[in-house]
Amino acid sequence: MSETIVVLDPMAPERADKLRALLPPGFVLTHGTARGDDHMKEIIAEAEYAIAGQVGVNAEVLKAAKKLKLLHKWGVGVDNLDTQTAKQLGIKVARTTGSNAVPVAEFTLGLMLSALRHISFGHAELKKGDWRGGRLPGDTFTLSGKTVGIVGFGAIGQNVAKLLKGFGCTILYSKRQPLSAAEEAELGVKHASLAELLAKSDVVSLHCPLTPETANMIDRSAFAAMKKTAVLINVARGGVVAENDLIEALRAKEIAGAAMDVFEIEPLPADSPLLGLDNLVVTPHLAAIASDNFAPTVKRMFDNIARVSRGEPVPERDSVV
Missing domain, CATH: 3.40.50.720 (NAD(P)-binding Rossmann-like Domain)
Structure with missing residues (x-):
């Protein structure tokens, strides 16, 4: 049977x-x-x-x-x-x-490059027949040599760190239980508090679970602590980021940009204000x-x-x- x-x-x-x-x-x-x-x-x-x-x-x-x-x-x-x-x-x-650690880590790298270089914006404009060239919504930045902060350092976060080795990045990570010194040396990473990570990172990449402690963790105060040239990547869960605060930060150019694969409400409503932001890359929960x-x-x-x-x-x- x-x-x-x-x-x-x-x-x-x-x-x-x-x-x-x-x-x-x-x-x-x-x-x-x-x-x-x-x-x-x-x-x-x-x-x-x-x-x-x-x-x-x-x-x-x-x-x-x-x-x-x-x-x-x-x-x-x-x-x-x-x-x-x-x-x-x-x-x-x-x-x-x-x-899904490797697929999500690779996707994360793609979002970093897209957010830093406005790849998605250029793609969308050219699809509409508009050759934008240098007329982009903001400055563009290379990933090589930058400081990347990884929030949550499980299997996905560690695979992101491995992929970033080839870019010569300084990698900070935030985790409740830090790795041993030997493990950090092998991965080429350094533990940091969330506050230190936000202040120093050119790219902040979220890989933590959604829990009562992490809900709305990246909010108005977090954006204020970040560099104005920084970008935020979220492939964790939508609820980790306070979306209204993100919208305000992107509109005010408080941070340079962001890329999100996950949202507070999924599927993302067609009238979401997130869809009208030129300095935001959005994908429909594809990372895994x-x-x-x-x-x-x-x-x-x-x-x-x-x-x-x-x-x-x-x-x-x-x-x-």
Whole structure:
């Protein structure tokens, strides 16, 4: 008798077929076809396992699940999942720790270069038929030799640091538990307080989880502490940055620019004032998406699901609750 895995995010049939090609024996896969809690309640009701990427899974959705054994995050950050309710209901929660570190780190580097050199602005203007040339919304800067501050220094942050070695950057990092001196020397990084990092960095790159401590951490006071020539990169979570404060800082040229792949509300509303800022690069939560990383990540999720099906524990590195 087969068990059902449901992907709660809306998904094109072609992508679902790629997932089905990787399914272990004894499982069938269904997926979302629309957004909203009502639809998720409907499709999760009879599933034994659920996978969530970017959609929020709240208590009401979880309570609609009659058979659910495991809720699996497609990625790392579980702030969009009600893990407390899952625990109360006896539903295990897992994730693929570190699985997207290289894709997100590479994407981060792309955003740095785009924000520093106004690549996206030039692309958009030329697509409209306007050869902007030197008529850019601000000064442009090289990445080479700059000071880069990395806020949050887990697998993604450390991969960003490795990629930046070739640019000869001075790399500061902010982390609750600093690395050992040997680890810092190997990566070529130096620990700094958040205040020191903001003041000294030409590029501030966010890679921390969204928690009560980090919510709105980058706010008006943080922008005031940054260099006027600095750029902010956010591939962490939208809620880490106070978006209204960012809009004010970019309009006033309090910082030179920013690049964001994540937002307080996703999908980003079409009337968001963020979309009208020439010194802001925006992408629709793409950082973790890489075709050559698809199969390894999916196989790992399916392996965790198969373990639970056999009555085995999820590996410690992937277990959340």
